[in-house]
Amino acid sequence: MSTIKITVNRYNPEKSSERYTQSYTIPYKEDMVVLDALNYIKNHVDGTLTHRWSCRMGVCGSCGMMINGDPKLSCATFLRDYYPGEVQVDALAHFPVIRDLVIDMSDFMDKLVEIKPWIIRSEEKPLEEGEYLQSPDELNLYRQFSMCINCMICYSACPVYGHDQSFLGPAAIALAHRYNMDSRDEGQDQRAEIIGSHEGIWGCTFVGECTRVCPKHVDPAAAIQRSKVQLTKEYFLSWIWPRGKR
């Protein structure tokens, strides 16, 4: 039977304040993903191994981790891409680690709420007037950015966030852009305060790695640069043609 070596960078604050690596050699099958390997270890070899997962099909965004140095969804990364070499697994980079492969996502959750990722109306229309209609063309303006599953893989790829955790980050800005581009939304001014701040879009140096690693092809780098263009145009336009008069 063929086997594969999985090395996990572990952390257990009850034992030590330092991290340590532990290797496991487990049975290998061609159709196994990294998450299957971790579940095998958890169920058959070492029950203390701690990792997050839920859907196993690239939808929930829970199982993101560093796999041989790259941030990936472990449910969508096949062992065969590394076999017969070993697979090194680590917690998502740049986030505080709670235990083994489980990171503290509270910073991201706070930022997500800050950008108000919901449709904001200056005045809600009465229910009896029906839905807010939208054409396919209007939908296509933001559809790509609505595919985000909040897996935080883009944050792990972002050196700006790695250096300074006050940076709002790729996914939060991409989602702000998603709602700003929605024809039903009227909350651009409210979001502009957050994304237009120093910790928002202007912190981004356009490394572009967020876009390359996104498992859902969201392209946060484009969202950030387009937001820069939009806010700059808005700034100059506000001098010659204030928003209230438009």
Place this chain on the structure above:
Amino acid sequence: MNPQNSRPEDLLYRPHMSFWWWLQKRNYFLFMVRELSAVFVGLFALISLVGVYRLSQGEDTYQLYLSALQTPAARVLFVVILLFSLYHTLTWIHLTPMIMVMRIGSKTVPPILVLIASYLAWMVISLILFYLLMVD
């Protein structure tokens, strides 16, 4: 931070980024080269500004400035500046379609057309500058 979300700080492991992070991935390295290329673009602008200043000081001073630019070391520097400037220009031109979304009516212009238009604009502006500088 929302206090409901916070965890005991002494139980968390906080990773630190290596100083050499930009050597860990090819894309990070290429990004740093793109950032560095701006220094060489700036250097060329600075050398040109010095030229204008020298010109204002009279013909003799300007001739000295011109001969300083003819030395082998200056020629090597200009080749390096040219290479970095080309890298700077080409990388940014290739990022343009990602940033600029052109809409005509309700349709979005294909990104490849934005790229072609950027190249054309670059060439036209370069030709105009070449004409202004060389034809006299």
